[in-house]
Amino acid sequence: MIGKTGGGKSTALTFMMAQHFRYPNAQVFAFDKGYSSYILCNACGGTYYDIGGEKTDLAFCPLKKIDSPEDQAWAAEWIEVMLELQGMSVTPALRQMVYEAIMRLTHSPRRTLTEFVSELQDEDLRQALLHYTLAGPMGSLLDAEVDSLRDGQFQVFEMEHLMGLGEKNLVPVLLYLFRQVEKRLDGRPTLVPLDECWLMLSHPLFREKVREWLKTWRKKNAAVLMATQELADVMASPIRDVIMASCPTKILLPNPEAQDPSSRSMYEVIGLNDREVEILANAQVKRQYYYKSPLGRRLFSFGFGPMVLSFVGASGQDDLRAVRELMEEHNSDWPAYWLKRRGLDEWGDTWLAEKAARQSQSREEE
Numbered sequence: 001m002i003g004k005t006g007g008g009k010s011t012a013l014t015f016m017m018a019q020h021f022r023y024p025n026a027q028v029f030a031f032d033k034g035y036s037s038y039i040l041c042n043a044c045g046g047t048y049y050d051i052g053g054e055k056t057d058l059a060f061c062p063l064k065k066i067d068s069p070e071d072q073a074w075a076a077e078w079i080e081v082m083l084e085l086q087g088m089s090v091t092p093a094l095r096q097m098v099y100e101a102i103m104r105l106t107h108s109p110r111r112t113l114t115e116f117v118s119e120l121q122d123e124d125l126r127q128a129l130l131h132y133t134l135a136g137p138m139g140s141l142l143d144a145e146v147d148s149l150r151d152g153q154f155q156v157f158e159m160e161h162l163m164g165l166g167e168k169n170l171v172p173v174l175l176y177l178f179r180q181v182e183k184r185l186d187g188r189p190t191l192v193p194l195d196e197c198w199l200m201l202s203h204p205l206f207r208e209k210v211r212e213w214l215k216t217w218r219k220k221n222a223a224v225l226m227a228t229q230e231l232a233d234v235m236a237s238p239i240r241d242v243i244m245a246s247c248p249t250k251i252l253l254p255n256p257e258a259q260d261p262s263s264r265s266m267y268e269v270i271g272l273n274d275r276e277v278e279i280l281a282n283a284q285v286k287r288q289y290y291y292k293s294p295l296g297r298r299l300f301s302f303g304f305g306p307m308v309l310s311f312v313g314a315s316g317q318d319d320l321r322a323v324r325e326l327m328e329e330h331n332s333d334w335p336a337y338w339l340k341r342r343g344l345d346e347w348g349d350t351w352l353a354e355k356a357a358r359q360s361q362s363r364e365e366e
Contacts, residue, residue, distance in 0.1 A: 001013060001225065001226070001227040001228075001250075001251040001252075001253070002227075002228060002229075002230070002231050002234070002250070002251075002252050002253065003227075003229065003252070003253025003254075003255075004229050004230075004253065004255065005229060006285070006286070007253040007254060007255075007285050007286060008253060008285065008286040008287070008289070009227055009229075009253055010034070010036035010037075010195070010315060011286075011302075011304075011309075011312055011313045012251065012253075012289060012302070013036065013037070013193055013195060013225070013227050014036055014037045014040050014311075014312040014313075014315075015302060015304070015308070015312045016191070016193070016225065017030055017037060017040065017154075017191065017193060018040060018044070018311075018312060020189070020191040021044075021153075021154070023189040024189075025153075025188045025189065026153065026188065026189040026190070026191070027153040027154070027184065027188050027189070027190050027191075028046075028153070028154050028155070028156075028190070028191045028192075028193070029155050029156075029157075029181045029184070029190070029191075029192050030155070030156045030157070030191075030192070030193040030195070031156075031157050031159055031177075031192075031193065031194050031195060032156050032157065032158050032159060032193075032195050033158070033159045033160050033163070033195045033196045034160055034195075034315065035158060035160075035315055035320055036195060036315045037156050037315075038156070038158070038315065038320060038323070039310075039311055039314050039315065039319065039320070039323050039338075040311045040312055041154060041156045042323070042327070043311050043335045043338075044154055045152075045154070046152060046153075046154030046155060046156060047150050047152045047154070047155045047156070048155075048156045048158065049148070049149075049155065049156065049157045049158060050158045050161065051141070051157055051158060051159065051161060051162045051173060052141065052161030052162040052164070052165055053158065053161050057148075058141070058148045059140060059141055059142075059143075059144030059146075059147075059148050060141060060142055060144055060147050060148060060149065060173070060176060061111065061112060061143075061144045061145060061146060061147040062075070062078065062113070062142060062147075062172075062176045063075055063102075063105060063111045063112070063113065063116055064111050064147050066102060066105065066106055066111065067106060072099075072102055072103065072106070074179055075102050076095070076098050076099045076102055078172065078175055078176065078179075079098050079102070079116075079129070080095065080098060081171060081172065081175060081205065082128075082129060082131075082132055082171075082172050083098075083125065083128050083129070085167065085168045085171060085172070086128040086129070086131060086168070087128075088124065088125075088128050094122065094125060097120060097121055097122055097125060098120075098125070100121075101116060101119040101120045101121070102116070104119045105119055110145060112133075112143050112144070112145055113129065113132055113133045113139070113142055113143040114133045114134055114135075114139075114143055116129075117129050117130065117133055131168070132172060137169070138169050138172070141173065142172060142173065142176075149180055157177055159195075159196070159199070162174075163199065167203070171203070171205060174206065175205065175209075178206075178209055185217065185220040185221075185222050187220065187221050188221065189221055189222075190217075190220070190221065190222035190223070191222070191223055191225060192213070192217075192222065192223070192224050192225065193225040193227065194210075194224065194225065194226050194227065195227050196227070196228060196229070197210075197226040197227060197228045197233070198228045198229070198230070198233040200226075201228075201233055201234070201237040201239070202233075202237075207237065207238065207239055208239075210224070210226075210239065210243075211239045211242050214242055214243065214246035214247070215242065215246060224247075226243070226247065231263070231266045231267065231270070232266060235266050235269060244270065248293050248294050249291075249292070249293040250270060250291075250292045250293065251289055251290070251291055251292075252267075252272075252280055252289070252290040252292065253283075253285075253289060253290075254280060254281075254282075254283035254284060254285045254288055254289075254290075255280050255281065256281055256285075257281070258277050258278075258280040258281040259277055259278065259281045264277055267280070270292075271292065272292070276290070276292075276297065279299055283299060284301075287301050288300065288301050289301070289302075306342065306343075306344060307339065307344055307347050310338060310339055310342050310344065311335075322338070322341065323338060326338055326341070333352065333355070335351055336348040336349070336351040336352045336355075339351065
C-alpha cells in the first residue's frame with residue numbers, strides 16, 4: 001500500500017486489520033507508527049504495546065524460552081547482533097563463548113540478560129552487553145525477569161518512540177518481536193501489517209527478514225501487508241524484485257504528482273499504464289483508492305459511515321487524548337461513551353445493551 005501522509009493510508013490499513021478477523025481463529029500482529037490503530041486495537045480487546053513510551057511498564061525477557069536447539073541458535077545470533085552494534089568483531093572464538101554461555105543459561109531459573117552476562121567468560125563481551133542490561137539504558141526494556149508479551153490474537157507494536165532511540169537500541173527489540181511473531185505462525189490466518197515499512201527496507205537485517213517472510217509465509221497461512229509513503233522506498237530497495245514478485249496485490253492512494261516524470265516512471269515499473277496514472281493523479285484524496293492485482297484493477301472507495309470511522313479513522317492527538325480519558329473514566333465500557341461523544345448515541349446505547357445481553361447469557365449458562 002503506497003500513499004502519502006494524510007491521504008487515508010492509515011485508515012485503510014486499520015480497516016483491513018479489522019476485516020481480517022472475519023476469518024475463523026484469525027490473528028493480527030501489526031507494527032504501527034503514530035498510534036494509527038490504537039483506538040481500534042483497544043476497542044477490540046487487543047493488546048497495544050507502546051514500546052519505549054513514557055507511560056508504560058513494558059519489558060521483555062528475550063532469553064526466557066531457549067530450551068530448543070532452534071531457540072538457542074536464534075539467541076546466539078541475537079547476542080552476536082548486539083555485540084556488533086556495540087562495535088565488536090565477533091570471531092569464531094567469541095561466538096563459541098556466547099553459545100556456551102547460552103547453554104549454561106538453560107540450567108538457570110533466571111534467564112535474564114544480566115544472568116547471561118554473568119555466564120560469559122570474556123570481560124570485553126560483558127562490557128559490550130552491559131548497555132542492554134539493567135546496568136545500561138536499555139535494561140528496563142530488555143532485561144526483565146518476566147516477559148510482557150501476551151498470547152492474544154490482536155497485538156500492535158507502536159514503533160514511534162522506539163525509532164527515536166537509534167539503531168543500537170531499535171534493532172535488538174525489533175528482532176526479538178519478529179522472532180515472537182514467527183513462532184506464532186501455526187496455520188491460523190495471520191496478517192502482519194508493517195506501517196512505514198521503509199524502516200524494514202532500509203536496514204540490512206530487517207530487509208533480509210522481510211525477504212524471508214515474503215517467500216515463505218504463504219505456506220504458513222500468513223500474509224505481510226507493507227505500507228509506506230513513497231513508491232521510491234520500494235523501488236530503491238535491494239529486494240525490490242522479491243517485493244514485486246511476492247506482493248501481487250497493490251493498493252495505491254491518490255497522488256496529484258503521479259503524472260510528473262519522476263513519479264510516472266516508477267508507476268510504470270509496477271505495471272500502470274497512462275490512463276491508470278491519470279486516474280491516480282485525479283482521484284480524491286482520503287476517499288478513493290486504486291486496486292491492482294491479477295484479479296483486476298479498479299478505483300474504489302470504502303464508503304465508511306461515522307460509526308466505522310470512529311474506530312478506523314480516528315487517530316489524531318485530540319482523539320487519542322479523549323479516548324484515554326474515557327478509558328480511565330469508564331473502563332471497558334469506554335467504546336460506548338466514545339461513540340456518544342461523537343454524536344452517535346444510538347450506537348453507544350446499542351453497544352451497552354449488547355454487552356449487558358452477553359453478560360446475562362453468560363450468567364445463565366453458568
